[in-house]
Amino acid sequence: METIILDTETTGLSYSDEIIEIGICDLKGNVLFDERIKPSKNNTRWPDAERIHGISPDDVKDCRTFPEIYRELASILNEKNIVIFNAGYDTKLLRQSCANWLLEPVWKITGE
Template sequence: MFQANISQQQVIDYGRRKFSQDPVYLDTETTGLELNDEIVEIAIIDKNGLVLIDSLIKPKQPIPDSAIAIHHISNEMVKDSPTFIEIWPQIQEFILDRPVGMYNAEFDVRLMKQSMNIYNQSINQKNVAFDVMKMFSDYRGLIDSRRKAMRRFRLEEAGRYFGIPIPNSHRAVDDTKLTRAVFHSIIGEPY
């Protein structure tokens, strides 16, 4: 779907198909970006904006100061929170067999898998993640000449493009709401 010759209308049509399938939107905050990092917060909202999950998650490893500086989630804040494996059944309930919109889906899906792998578990379900970041990039249609691919935009940039008020929190629930608003703006739905 996501290539340089995609028209805005094709992106809108793709998004409308996803919208008709009753999507949810998901975002995470993590201990970092590496292959051994894990989730410390997750949020899921439905297409109407109802918060389904907004939970801190206790990781096995301490949250490094570099991550705390970004999302302001401290080790003290998560000490009594569920682990990822404990909250996974609740997450599954909302994402099973539904399209799941994420901004930079590749990252969030990878971190969910990593967080399960820490407990020697795997994610064995099929959910249909769709990447709102890639959709927005195709919608804008700007080429990054250095990468020779569609230009990628930060979530805040996408929100500003549509005039959406931007929260200043780097927290999962706010980023999930912003992802939903960007997706709805792409397809012409109120947010």
């Protein structure tokens, strides 16, 4: 089974926050997915998170939304070993982003 590496940037740490960037690569460094994502609450500011990752609401205002990348993301994640540095946090945010848009996570991340 192929192993891939996933990382996210988010609007914050709370239960209402969302993913605003997802990067996925394989173990050879080939980029499989690298995209900023417009959150469902697009008028919200996230100054604390912005200080960390530098992504502002203006940077994502014209990006695709989570539902628009959902199927593509699922096709990349399914049936892969997924390495995530902060797995508990990133998998929580993947679930939250799905919930914000009334989507079911259609991938299985080992160790959740």
